[in-house]
Amino acid sequence: MEFFDGKTALVAGGAGFIGQHLCRALLNAGARVHVVDNFSTGTGHVPDGVTVDRQDVSIIRDFRAADVIFNLASPASPIHYQADPIQTWKTNVLGAMHLLEHAMACKATLVQASTSEVYGDPLAHPQVETDWGNVNPIGPRACYDESKRAAESLLMDAVRTQNADIRIARIFNTYGPGMEIEDGRAVPNFMAQAKAGQVMTVHGDGTQTRSFCYVDDTVQGLMRLGAIDAARGEVFNIGNPNEISVAELADQINQACGNKSRVEFTQRPIDDPTRRCPNIAKAKQLLGWEPTIGLADGLGRTLGSGPIDPKVSDLFHLA
Numbered sequence: 001m002e003f004f005d006g007k008t009a010l011v012a013g014g015a016g017f018i019g020q021h022l023c024r025a026l027l028n029a030g031a032r033v034h035v036v037d038n039f040s041t042g043t044g045h046v047p048d049g050v051t052v053d054r055q056d057v058s059i060i061r062d063f064r065a066a067d068v069i070f071n072l073a074s075p076a077s078p079i080h081y082q083a084d085p086i087q088t089w090k091t092n093v094l095g096a097m098h099l100l101e102h103a104m105a106c107k108a109t110l111v112q113a114s115t116s117e118v119y120g121d122p123l124a125h126p127q128v129e130t131d132w133g134n135v136n137p138i139g140p141r142a143c144y145d146e147s148k149r150a151a152e153s154l155l156m157d158a159v160r161t162q163n164a165d166i167r168i169a170r171i172f173n174t175y176g177p178g179m180e181i182e183d184g185r186a187v188p189n190f191m192a193q194a195k196a197g198q199v200m201t202v203h204g205d206g207t208q209t210r211s212f213c214y215v216d217d218t219v220q221g222l223m224r225l226g227a228i229d230a231a232r233g234e235v236f237n238i239g240n241p242n243e244i245s246v247a248e249l250a251d252q253i254n255q256a257c258g259n260k261s262r263v264e265f266t267q268r269p270i271d272d273p274t275r276r277c278p279n280i281a282k283a284k285q286l287l288g289w290e291p292t293i294g295l296a297d298g299l300g301r302t303l304g305s306g307p308i309d310p311k312v313s314d315l316f317h318l319a
């Protein structure tokens with residue numbers, strides 16, 4: 001993307017799953033890339049050519065100057081964000097505040113990685129940016145859902161009162177090479193089980209739906225948010241509208257791996273959303289963005305290429 005050529009990008013959370021792919025794409029687009037990350041989750045791999053500061057965004061206020069800031073710093077998997085819920089809250093609220101102050105000080109664009117979890121267990125389907133969501137504010141997922149909502153609220157106040165240059169991406173489930181298998185997210189979990197010839201464990205009866213977006217598509221969406229003026233002050237769903245039940249996903253991954261193991265249904269986590277599917281009309285119209293990589297293709301790339309994490313690549317490499 002020509003816009004980034006010669007620009008300086010600061011990627012908070014750049015050592016995480018999406019962050020690594022974003023850093024690589026920014027470097028390829030000619031940007032200088034700095035990462036700030038406390039290495040609390042993710043695989044901790046950062047591409048060569050990136051400067052890394054090991055810092056906690058909920059504490060630090062003094063970051064490297066940049067033209068564009070991407071705030072991805074946050075645990076993303078329920079296992080990680082529920083392990084230390086107060087730290088999750090601090091990261092998402094105080095971290096967003098510190099990066100906002102920094103963006104204002106260096107007149108940078110700030111792209112905030114929000115989440116489809118702001119819709120909670122949605123009342124409307126598919127989810128549109130104008131939906132207010134249906135979130136349990138005191139449940140075990142609230143540390144993530146509500147802190148991401150608080151960050152959106154803070155940043156939109158800064159748009160209204162301080163003319164801050166903010167763009168918010170509500171990212172839906174993203175998958176691809178480089179995910180950690182231990183973090184409990186559906187795609188790496190199923191892949192690890194199928195590859196090892198184990199029973200596939202599916203939450204509930206598996207009829208709950210998700211929409212999975214290949215990481216390259218998500219990264220393109222985030223970069224467009226940073227580059228295109230029409231995104232200023234706006235919120236966008238970034239996800240793949242191809243909705244699939246979790247049981248179907250398990251089945252598809254099982255088949256791709258040639259695993260004959262049966263599926264076992266386990267207890268559904270508290271407040272687990274029933275349906276998830278983005279309406280991406282706004283991103284199509286204002287950003288000219290839509291996903292280009294279908295699920296079968298993306299799963300094949302994830303299995304075939306081997307993720308960035310060497311621990312995982314042994315498991316994921318198809319014989």
Ligand SMILES: NC(=O)c1ccc[n+]([C@@H]2O[C@H](COP(=O)([O-])OP(=O)(O)OC[C@H]3O[C@@H](n4cnc5c(N)ncnc54)[C@H](O)[C@@H]3O)[C@@H](O)[C@H]2O)c1
Nearest residue numbers: 013015016017018037038039040041042056057074076174
């Ligand atoms: N992957 C998805 O499906 C998905 C979906 C919706 C939203 N998101 C959002 O996208 C972003 C990236 O997600 P991901 O899947 O790459 O997660 P990840 O856990 O792989 O990466 C997050 C990175 O943030 C870092 N981090 C966490 N707390 C920090 C802190 N206090 N200070 C500095 N760094 C910190 C971690 O060490 C890690 O490198 C997150 O903000 C997440 O909420 C992701």
